[in-house]
Amino acid sequence: MFRLVFAxxxxxxxxxxxxxxxxxxxxxxxxxxxxxxxxVFIAETPNAVEVARNLTNVVRNDLTGTGLxxxxxxxxxxxxxxxxxxxxxxxxxxxxxxxxxITGSVSVNNGGKVxxxxxxxxxxSQQELGSGLKFSGNANSWRRIAHKVxxxxxxxxxxxxxxxDSRIVFVSETGGKAQRRKRLALMxxxxxxxxxxxxxxxxxxxxxxxxxxDKVLYTSYASGxxxxxxxxxxxxxxxxxxxxxxxxTFxxxxxxNGNSVLYSLENGGNVDIYRMQLSNGTVKRxxxxxxxxxxxxxxxxxxxxxxxxxxxxxxxxxxxSANGGEARRISFGSGRYGTPVWSPRGDMIAFTKQSKGxxxxxxxxxxxxxxxxxxxxxxxxxxxxxPNGRVIVFSRSTQGRNGTSSLYSVDISGRNLKPLITPEGAxxxxxxxxxx
Amino acid sequence: xKKLKNAILFTALVxxxxxSNSGNPFGGNSxxxxxGNDLGDISNPTSPAYFQQAIGDRVFFAIDxxxxxxxxxxxxxSQATWLMTNGDYEIIVEGHADxxxxxxxxxxxxxxxxxxVKEYLNSLGIAASRIQTVSYGKERPIEICSxxxxxxxxxxxxxxxxxxxx
Numbered sequence: 001m002f003r004l005v006f007a008x009x010x011x012x013x014x015x016x017x018x019x020x021x022x023x024x025x026x027x028x029x030x031x032x033x034x035x036x037x038x039x040v041f042i043a044e045t046p047n048a049v050e051v052a053r054n055l056t057n058v059v060r061n062d063l064t065g066t067g068l069x070x071x072x073x074x075x076x077x078x079x080x081x082x083x084x085x086x087x088x089x090x091x092x093x094x095x096x097x098x099x100x101x102i103t104g105s106v107s108v109n110n111g112g113k114v115x116x117x118x119x120x121x122x123x124x125s126q127q128e129l130g131s132g133l134k135f136s137g138n139a140n141s142w143r144r145i146a147h148k149v150x151x152x153x154x155x156x157x158x159x160x161x162x163x164x165d166s167r168i169v170f171v172s173e174t175g176g177k178a179q180r181r182k183r184l185a186l187m188x189x190x191x192x193x194x195x196x197x198x199x200x201x202x203x204x205x206x207x208x209x210x211x212x213x214d215k216v217l218y219t220s221y222a223s224g225x226x227x228x229x230x231x232x233x234x235x236x237x238x239x240x241x242x243x244x245x246x247x248x249t250f251x252x253x254x255x256x257n258g259n260s261v262l263y264s265l266e267n268g269g270n271v272d273i274y275r276m277q278l279s280n281g282t283v284k285r286x287x288x289x290x291x292x293x294x295x296x297x298x299x300x301x302x303x304x305x306x307x308x309x310x311x312x313x314x315x316x317x318x319x320x321s322a323n324g325g326e327a328r329r330i331s332f333g334s335g336r337y338g339t340p341v342w343s344p345r346g347d348m349i350a351f352t353k354q355s356k357g358x359x360x361x362x363x364x365x366x367x368x369x370x371x372x373x374x375x376x377x378x379x380x381x382x383x384x385x386x387p388n389g390r391v392i393v394f395s396r397s398t399q400g401r402n403g404t405s406s407l408y409s410v411d412i413s414g415r416n417l418k419p420l421i422t423p424e425g426a427x428x429x430x431x432x433x434x435x436x
Numbered sequence: 437x438k439k440l441k442n443a444i445l446f447t448a449l450v451x452x453x454x455x456s457n458s459g460n461p462f463g464g465n466s467x468x469x470x471x472g473n474d475l476g477d478i479s480n481p482t483s484p485a486y487f488q489q490a491i492g493d494r495v496f497f498a499i500d501x502x503x504x505x506x507x508x509x510x511x512x513x514s515q516a517t518w519l520m521t522n523g524d525y526e527i528i529v530e531g532h533a534d535x536x537x538x539x540x541x542x543x544x545x546x547x548x549x550x551x552x553v554k555e556y557l558n559s560l561g562i563a564a565s566r567i568q569t570v571s572y573g574k575e576r577p578i579e580i581c582s583x584x585x586x587x588x589x590x591x592x593x594x595x596x597x598x599x600x601x602x
Contacts, residue, residue, distance in 0.1 A: 177580040205539055226543060294541060378582070
């Protein structure tokens with residue numbers, strides 16, 4: 001869809017590679033965000049003025065949205081960047097207490113192609129952090145370019161991969177609780193560019209991105225029964241995963257290599273987990289208990305599956321081999337645990353916890369230790385991980401007759417809880433991998 | 437529920453008729469129990485209206501449970517008797533959950549509830565081949581407040597008739 005050219009164009013200061021004191025350690029749980037300045041990127045061509053302004057704002061919003069950075073507004077700047085290649089007067093940025101300075105330029109050629117160059121400076125050591133980079137793409141891709149710039153800045157300062165050039169598929173909702181209409185929707189991670197993928201003639205639920213972000217699994221009632229569908233994001237066409245009239249299938253999830261799909265199938269009131277090989281349709285049953293087994297999620301190496309089961313008498317989390325068999329229980333706190341999702345880093349499980357009439361989004365280690373509840377409300381559910389495993393998006397429903405559902409994000413430290421603005425009500429988010 | 441006065445039944449019928457254009461229950465946009473077929477006259481004991489209103493088309497469940505209460509079994513016995521004498525109908529049992537609970541789990545719970553009804557009707561002589569089940573999880577509440585007075589009505593399994601002759 002987009003073609004982004006990615007090139008390191010110059011290494012100004014080789015020393016900067018080895019001296020980089022500008023650093024945020026995310027694991028420490030940032031309380032004081034790092035102040036940064038991003039003067040509006042220089043428009044190198046007259047037709048780039050508006051794009052430069054918009055693109056700069058997206059970079060600023062990406063960075064401040066993490067809660068790790070604080071923008072010093074343009075009105076407080078005393079210095080001015082007059083040319084992308086001009087020397088930086090570091091004292092101008094030191095005096096306003098900027099730790100980081102990001103400069104950039106934007107040009108638009110006659111064909112509409114947008115080219116962006118940027119640099120990141122450590123203001124106090126007066127050095128460039130890494131080297132300048134250039135991105136280019138077609139006229140419609142300026143937002144993606146902005147996200148790529150912000151991802152690069154985030155990565156240089158935190159040492160971790162960013163998550164801004166990514167998308168979220170979710171269920172868009174309208175209407176009252178008893179007549180709710182639902183349709184699948186896709187948007188950029190920050191809520192921009194909302195596109196609808198299905199109509200709202202039948203209930204849809206729980207979309208899940210493929211590891212490449214090119215397909216979406218979801219559950220639809222179009223046949224009259226809940227049935228797992230597989231949707232091609234490119235041409236927005238769906239087909240049923242299993243063509244077996246009158247059966248109920250739901251809670252699908254891709255394997256990390258995208259070659260197989262986990263799902264739950266109901267038979268005689270009992271729900272178990274199955275795995276289908278997409279290449280040939282081979283199905284293997286993975287659980288065989290008379291209890292409810294659902295909400296499966298693969299480990300990033302594809303070797304294990306975390307899922308929920310009420311085999312103990314209440315909903316709890318279990319881990320088993322990707323081929324099924326013995327499962328070990330990992331949740332032991334008070335209350336019920338559901339919707340487990342393995343983190344992209346492989347070291348944690350996010351879940352929904354129900355306890356004393358409240359719902360929580362939480363994370364725990366693979367052995368159930370270090371359980372940490374990140375949220376609490378009338379109804380929080382369905383966590384999904386950012387591509388770098390630092391942020392969780394989930395749905396929150398409010399209570400009562402006028403109750404609605406919307407998306408929220410929160411850091412895995414429990415900080416930076418905030419709503420994700422969507423045009424309609426929203427639920428069941430699934431975060432894509434970082435785009436290439 | 438079984439012995440409502442005719443006047444109330446008539447009112448209920450008018451309300452049902454008003455809703456009856458909401459589509460086929462086997463289609464994708466089911467609005468719970470209402471279907472496009474003519475419900476018939478409530479005073480006619482072979483009519484779907486009689487089944488829905490005079491007998492009662494739904495049973496209710498305790499929190500997070502799928503076992504049938506004695507009241508539910510009584511009602512299902514009446515349903516079974518009706519289905520025995522009205523062999524033109526197949527049924528689909530719709531299981532539902534209240535909003536307390538995660539989405540996937542509630543689909544599974546609704547399926548359990550629908551299956552409890554299916555198994556009980558089957559034990560009373562209704563062929564399993566006449567009974568399909570579907571779960572709507574927490575997607576289609578009847579009452580929309582967020583307390584037990586609504587939840588207790590939403591935790592239900594509804595027997596929906598499908599006339600093979602129509």
